[in-house]
Amino acid sequence: MKHEPQGIVSHYLHTQVKEGALLQFTGPSGKFTFSEADAESVVLIAGGVGITPMMSVVRYLTDRSWKKDIFLLFSCKDRVSIIFREELEYLQKRYANLHVTISLSQENSPAEGIYLSGRITKEVLNARVPDITSHRIHICGPVPMIDAVKQILSELNVPKENVRVELFPAPAPPKKTPVPPLGATSSTDTAAVVTFVKSNKKALLTPDKSILEASEEVGVNIDYSCRVGTCGICKTKLLTGSVTMAVEDALDDDDRARHIILACQAKATGPVAVDA
Structure with a gap:
């Protein structure tokens, strides 16, 4: 597992957990999923490690040779930070209906193939996703990225019911404060x-x-x-x-x-x- 110093889970595993430790995990949960029956096409917009659930969707659909359009827009800092880079490049070449765009926010190199410099903007979405209002859209990534993309989608008149969101990461539990007695004023x-x-x-x-x-x-x-x-x-x-x-x-x-x-x-x- 990659160590993200600001990450709650990866930082804990790298700094606190030792070989032989017994860990308890829960299985996947939630409704942030997509299958062939859900819509006629899908747009997956990911930021950083938010690519993880999107890769599950891409693998599922390509494994079943789904013929409808899959648009994947992935934002990260630079090429070194791209998770699943080799797999994405391979899938993009193999499946004509998979349209991958990777935006590199901290690189100024010219656009090349699936790579763009900068962030995911309204102009990028318009150029890379035809008729965006007609697609199911899934978003996963850091909160500021999600908020920015939701604002762009609103400006593009994408119906709210077409958009699914998964926050990554979740907020930490609140700090405990003294509990006043029930009769207190x-x-x-x-x-x-x-x-x-x-x-x-x-x-x-x-x-x-x-x-x-x-x-x-x-x-x-x-x-x-x-x-x-x-x-x-x-x-x-x-x-x-x-x-x-x-x-x-x-x-x-x-x-x-x-x-x-x-x-x-x-x-x-x-x-x-x-x-x-």
């Missing part, structure tokens, strides 16, 4: 109370605090991974009350019908109870 006057029924515990839930954050403060274990509403690991049943969620990407209609919420996104201004 002051700034907690506007707080609601969340009841964790299985654990027989309660916590204050201020308007800006998620149920997952409240659970961590009182020692209730709710599994999680992304903390941004896309993986679905923190799905929890809402027993009473109502919540709002800024992101619900990991929920489907069946989940909503069964009152399943995402603990990392769920916030409330009134009393709620969850099955945790």
Whole structure:
């Protein structure tokens, strides 16, 4: 594994884990996937290590000789930083329906084949992806890159329902702060109370605090991974009350019908109870 000094996982593995250590992993999760039945074409836009899930899609589709267009736009610093470089160059030559563009943000060399200097811009998307509003689009990479690409897609009038996003990496868990007693006053006057029924515990839930954050403060274990509403690991049943969620990407209609919420996104201004 490549060591990224600012990376949460790779830095930990390189600096803390020793040979023979026992590690526990969870399997893949979330809905950031694409198969032949999902759309007539796909645009994959990746930044840095965000190429990883995109390569899974490319391999899946090319292994099955999918005939529809696959547009892959990959942004990284320079040629040395390109992950899967040899494989991408090979697949580009072998499959005529795979259109690869690699933008190098820290190189000023002239455009050559699949390589461009600079970042992925509106002009690049217009030139490399014909009729971009008609395609399914997947984006994965650092948050600033995702925000920039989403803004470009909005300016190009791409329908929001055509866009899927996977954040990479997820934000770190918040720092723990002292938990005031449930009967305390002051700034907690506007707080609601969340009841964790299985654990027989309660916590204050201020308007800006998620149920997952409240659970961590009182020692209730709710599994999680992304903390941004896309993986679905923190799905929890809402027993009473109502919540709002800024992101619900990991929920489907069946989940909503069964009152399943995402603990990392769920916030409330009134009393709620969850099955945790």
